[in-house]
Amino acid sequence: MPDAPQSSRVPVGVDPNRASIARVYDAALGGKDNYEIDREVLNKVATAAPEVRDLAVDNRAFLIRACRFLAAQTGIGQFLDCGSGLPTAENVHQVVQRLNPEARVVYVDNDPVVLAHGRALLEENEYTHFVSADIFDPREVLESPVVRKHLDLSEPIAFLQLGTLHHYEGPRGDVAQIMKAFIDELAPGSYVAISHFLDPENEYSEVAQNMEEHFRHSPMGSGTFRTLSEIEELFDGLELIEPGVTLCARWWPDGPQLKELNQAQQCIAGGIGFKR
Numbered sequence: 001m002p003d004a005p006q007s008s009r010v011p012v013g014v015d016p017n018r019a020s021i022a023r024v025y026d027a028a029l030g031g032k033d034n035y036e037i038d039r040e041v042l043n044k045v046a047t048a049a050p051e052v053r054d055l056a057v058d059n060r061a062f063l064i065r066a067c068r069f070l071a072a073q074t075g076i077g078q079f080l081d082c083g084s085g086l087p088t089a090e091n092v093h094q095v096v097q098r099l100n101p102e103a104r105v106v107y108v109d110n111d112p113v114v115l116a117h118g119r120a121l122l123e124e125n126e127y128t129h130f131v132s133a134d135i136f137d138p139r140e141v142l143e144s145p146v147v148r149k150h151l152d153l154s155e156p157i158a159f160l161q162l163g164t165l166h167h168y169e170g171p172r173g174d175v176a177q178i179m180k181a182f183i184d185e186l187a188p189g190s191y192v193a194i195s196h197f198l199d200p201e202n203e204y205s206e207v208a209q210n211m212e213e214h215f216r217h218s219p220m221g222s223g224t225f226r227t228l229s230e231i232e233e234l235f236d237g238l239e240l241i242e243p244g245v246t247l248c249a250r251w252w253p254d255g256p257q258l259k260e261l262n263q264a265q266q267c268i269a270g271g272i273g274f275k276r
Contacts, residue, residue, distance in 0.1 A: 014113050015112075016037065018037065019040070019219035019221075020220075021111065021167055022085045022086050022118070023035065023086070023113055024038045024041045024220055025163070026038070027039050028042055028052070028055070028057070029056050033086050033113065033118075037219050040219060044214050044218045048210035049210070051262040052264050054264040055197070055264050055267065058247075058248040058249050059162060059248060059270075060090070061249070062162070062249075062270045063162050063193075063195070064095055066193045067096050067158075067160075069272070071099040071100050071103060076156055076190075076191060077103050077104065078103065078155070078158070079106070080106050080141075080147065080160065081105065081160045081162075082108045082109075082135035082160060083109055083135050083162070083163065084107035084108065084109045084114060085163075086114060086118045087121040091122060093107075093122070104150055105129070106130070107129070108132075108135050108141055108144075110134055129150050131146040131147060135161070135164055136178050141182075142182070153186070156186075156187050156188070156190040157186060159193070160192075161193070161195075166196050166197040166223055166224045166226070167222040168222070168224070169222050175234065176233050179235075179236070180236055180237070183237050186275055191273065193270070193272045194231070194272075195248055195268060196268070196269060196270070197212070197223060197225040198247070198267050198269040200227075200266055207264075207266075211223070211264075211267065212224060212225045225267065228269065231245050232271075238274055240273050245270065246269060247265065248265075248268050251270050251271065
């Protein structure tokens with residue numbers, strides 16, 4: 001039987017025999033809300049890049065720094081986080097409400113394990129809410145009654161797609177159109193943060209391509225690595241905040257880089273754009 005370290009009980013609607021994106025990320029971050037099938041994904045990709053867990057670690061660190069920047073320096077007080085995943089040590093609302101206690105956060109996810117376990121932990125105060133919706137469907141997200149009730153979309157918001165778009169399973173070109181549809185509906189003054197698996201088009205490209213092959217043929221079934229220019233296209237119509245789209249580990253790090261980035265860290269990038 002597949003095992004869950006935290007509990008032997010499987011929540012209703014959760015299939016422990018099928019990998020979950022949220023649980024795979026949880027496993028990569030050292031969490032306990034995952035099953036053997038999820039850890040199998042990481043072990044499979046680790047044959048291409050032993051440091052694969054650093055994709056999730058750097059993505060989470062980027063999320064924290066990006067949210068800290070948005071809450072502290074932009075005046076934004078409302079956040080829409082697509083693909084919340086399972087709760088971890090520093091979630092969006094904890095980061096931003098530490099700086100602005102009245103910042104409003106709406107999380108969006110439709111992963112059964114997040115609905116079953118994470119929702120109650122994420123909705124921990126009156127300014128934090130959760131909606132079950134398809135993060136790749138702009139209309140469903142933006143017209144959600146929960147979003148409409150708790151966020152004023154006529155005013156600037158921070159819109160987050162962090163570690164999500166590379167899991168879209170439709171045609172490769174659709175992701176740019178999905179992001180354009182979201183961006184078109186945001187009020188001027190809004191900010192958009194994206195992180196994404198990267199094909200760096202250098203000596204690490206083969207590693208990126210091998211990781212993509214393993215992700216896509218694993219029980220998780222998704223994980224597209226885009227080039228820097230392809231990721232920049234996702235910010236179409238926005239002004240990129242310095243330093244633009246760059247490796248997550250190099251986007252305004254908290255201190256000097258004292259050791260070389262490993263091959264997995266060379267394969268995830270992020271950035272923030274501003275809508276005039």
